[in-house]
Amino acid sequence: MGSFCDCVAFRYVRKDRDMGKRSCCEYCGHVLTVKDLIPILSFVMLKGRCRYCGSKIDRRHVLTEMFCGIVFLLFYLRYGICPFLFRDLILVSILTILSLIDLESYILPDRFVLSGILNWSIFLYFEKEKTLYLHSGLTGALFRSVAVYHLYLSMFLIYKKETMGLGDVKMLFMVGLYTGLYGSLKAMFLGSVLGMLAMFVKKKRMIPFGPFIALGTIFVLLI
Ligand SMILES: [Zn+2]
Numbered sequence: 001m002g003s004f005c006d007c008v009a010f011r012y013v014r015k016d017r018d019m020g021k022r023s024c025c026e027y028c029g030h031v032l033t034v035k036d037l038i039p040i041l042s043f044v045m046l047k048g049r050c051r052y053c054g055s056k057i058d059r060r061h062v063l064t065e066m067f068c069g070i071v072f073l074l075f076y077l078r079y080g081i082c083p084f085l086f087r088d089l090i091l092v093s094i095l096t097i098l099s100l101i102d103l104e105s106y107i108l109p110d111r112f113v114l115s116g117i118l119n120w121s122i123f124l125y126f127e128k129e130k131t132l133y134l135h136s137g138l139t140g141a142l143f144r145s146v147a148v149y150h151l152y153l154s155m156f157l158i159y160k161k162e163t164m165g166l167g168d169v170k171m172l173f174m175v176g177l178y179t180g181l182y183g184s185l186k187a188m189f190l191g192s193v194l195g196m197l198a199m200f201v202k203k204k205r206m207i208p209f210g211p212f213i214a215l216g217t218i219f220v221l222l223i
Contacts, residue, residue, distance in 0.1 A: 002068030003039045005093050006061050009100035012109065028053035039065040060100070068096060071218060078222055083126040088221055090119045091178055095214035098171060102210030108167030116174040140184040141176035147188070148172050168209045175217040183220045191216030 007023065023032045030052040036042050043062040050057060071092050079085045094116045098108050120137060127133040149169050176184050195212040 001072065001089070001093050002065035002096070003037070003061075005068060005096040006064040006100065009097045009104075010061075012097075012101055013104045025050045025052060025055065026058070027055035040069070064096065064100065068092065074222055083123060087119060087123040087126075088178070091116060091175075091221075092218060094119065095175070095217065099208075099211040099214045102167075102208040106165070106206075106208050108165070108171050108210050110170065113167075113170045113174045117177065120174075120177040136180035137177040140178070140180040141173045143181055144176035144179075144184045144188060145169050145173035164209065168213065171210060171213055175213060179217060179220050187213075187216040187220040189216075190219055 008019070011017070011019065023037060024030055025032065027050060030050070036046070036051055040062055043057060043065075046057070048057050048059070048062075049055065072089055075085060075088050075092065079088070094112055098112050101112075102108055124130060124133055148164075152164055152166070152169060155164060172188075175187065179187050191209075191212045194215060195207065195209055198212065199207055
């Protein structure tokens with residue numbers, strides 16, 4: 001899944017919409033075979049270089065594979081096999097794709113945010129307490145998006161330009177469905193602290209918030 005998410009995000013940013021296409025080297029264009037595409041292992045065995053032209057393979061690919069592997073394992077240890085494990089693993093995949101796209105191009109495409117909302121809605125079917133599921137999800141979603149939308153509007157009025165994106169607000173609505181009201185409070189706090197730290201360390205005014213929203217959400221779902 002890590003490898004798949006990486007591929008979806010990579011091709012989305014490069015406007016390459018043919019998902020059926022075989023993977024090839026970014027530099028020499030050589031079509032990769034099965035032994036070049038084993039997640040993590042191929043990267044280690046090839047010492048991070050293309051088998052055909054020797055170019056360095058971007059580390060983001062192997063890091064994404066490792067990230068998904070570790071997070072998937074943690075979710076399995078936390079929840080065991082149940083329908084909601086699959087709901088959350090699909091969410092983690094969507095969050096990974098959104099974060100990778102945001103890191104590269106500062107956008108959070110609606111189609112992936114909508115897939116997250118759809119995924120949450122489908123699992124209403126497996127929930128015994130349907131009213132509770134709906135109530136908790138919608139309060140979380142409204143709380144997270146409305147709170148940040150206010151911040152977005154005030155920043156806009158103060159600085160007279162967009163300091164944060166509307167994409168963040170939509171993504172917060174989506175993840176709020178999963179974390180509920182109380183979880184949303186924790187996730188927002190955590191996400192903002194991580195985001196501010198990154199702004200401080202990177203000394204940049206503009207940083208993509210998607211990855212921090214994703215990390216805050218994953219953390220809250222795991223504790
Ligand atoms: Zn190559």
